[in-house]
Amino acid sequence: xxxxxxxxxxxxxxxxxxxxxxxxxxxxxxxxxxxxxxxxxxxxxxxxxxxxxxxxxxxxxxxxxxxxxxxxxxxxxxxxxxxxxxxxxxxxxxxxxxxxxxxxxxxxxxxxxxxxxxxxxxxxxxxxxxxxxxxxxxxxxxxxxxxxxxxxxxxxxxxxxxxxxxxxxxxxxxxxxxxxxxxxxxxxxxxxxxxxxxxxxxxxxx
Numbered sequence: 001x002x003x004x005x006x007x008x009x010x011x012x013x014x015x016x017x018x019x020x021x022x023x024x025x026x027x028x029x030x031x032x033x034x035x036x037x038x039x040x041x042x043x044x045x046x047x048x049x050x051x052x053x054x055x056x057x058x059x060x061x062x063x064x065x066x067x068x069x070x071x072x073x074x075x076x077x078x079x080x081x082x083x084x085x086x087x088x089x090x091x092x093x094x095x096x097x098x099x100x101x102x103x104x105x106x107x108x109x110x111x112x113x114x115x116x117x118x119x120x121x122x123x124x125x126x127x128x129x130x131x132x133x134x135x136x137x138x139x140x141x142x143x144x145x146x147x148x149x150x151x152x153x154x155x156x157x158x159x160x161x162x163x164x165x166x167x168x169x170x171x172x173x174x175x176x177x178x179x180x181x182x183x184x185x186x187x188x189x190x191x192x193x194x195x196x197x198x199x200x201x202x203x204x205x206x
Contacts, residue, residue, distance in 0.1 A: 048181065048198075049191035051158065056178035059155055064121075064144040067131065072144055077177040079206050080117045081199060084171040084179075086156060086164045087122050091134050094168050094185060101189040102170060103138060108193050112200050119144065119173075123153060123165050158182060172196060175206025 064072040076082075083102045087095055099120065106116045118141040125131060125145055135143060146152035156164035156171060156179060170192060172181040180199075183192050 048195050049187055050172075050181040050183040050195055052181055053179050056174065056180045057155065059173065059177045059179060061149070061152065062177065063147040063149075063152075065147045067125075067135075067143045071147065072142075074177050076119070076142070077173050077175065079175050081115055081175060081196065081203075081206050082117050082119050082173040083196070084119045084121060084156075084173055086153060086167070086169065086171070087120060088166050089122070089124060089126050091126075091130075096134075098168055098170060098185070099134070099138060099141070101192070103140070105189060105193045105196060106140070109197065109200065112197075115200055115206055116196070118142065121145070121153060155179070156182070172199065174199075174203075 059074065059077070062072070062074040062076065064076070066072055083105060085098050085102055087099075091099075102118050106113060106118055109116050118138070120135075120138075120141050120143040122143065122145050126134070131143065135141060153164050156169075158164070158167070158169070162169075168185045170183045171179055172195075174180050181195065183195075
């Protein structure tokens with residue numbers, strides 16, 4: 001190959017390489033964006049064991065009162081993943097089991113336990129003795145009721161119309177105060193643990 005012709009080929013090759021350097025990342029980004037739903041990690045989509053809130057449902061007008069009469073607002077959720085159980089005035093065996101499961105699920109997070117908290121929501125307070133007995137063995141749980149609007153719990157209503165009070169569901173609220181998942185009583189607590197563990201693993205918040 002003549003020297004001028006070789007120089008021409010090398011020049012063109014350099015131009016192609018430069019073009020790939022600039023355009024390559026753009027092409028990859030476009031492909032990722034176009035297929036983001038297909039590349040979503042298992043556990044963040046159909047691979048989860050619970051029911052997803054799609055889109056995640058922001059909790060609005062968070063004004064709660066805890067068992068000590070202290071007011072709680074939306075900052076309650078900031079920086080933590082929250083396991084929420086919504087009870088009723090009475091707490092039967094299933095209710096006690098759900099409270100126990102949330103404790104065990106949180107404990108199973110091991111080194112990540114500090115990223116998870118528990119919230120026990122009630123539409124109204126039971127008697128003091130009943131509440132004390134119910135919370136025995138759960139020193140790390142926050143019990144609270146809506147401060148003013150009793151329909152505040154409606155925000156947890158399942159898309160199938162099921163009212164959250166008495167449904168015995170366990171919910172996951174993200175560190176931004178969004179309801180992201182719920183689990184019916186039929187879901188094995190180990191599956192709830194796996195879904196929460198996955199969220200902690202892939203999350204960049206909380």
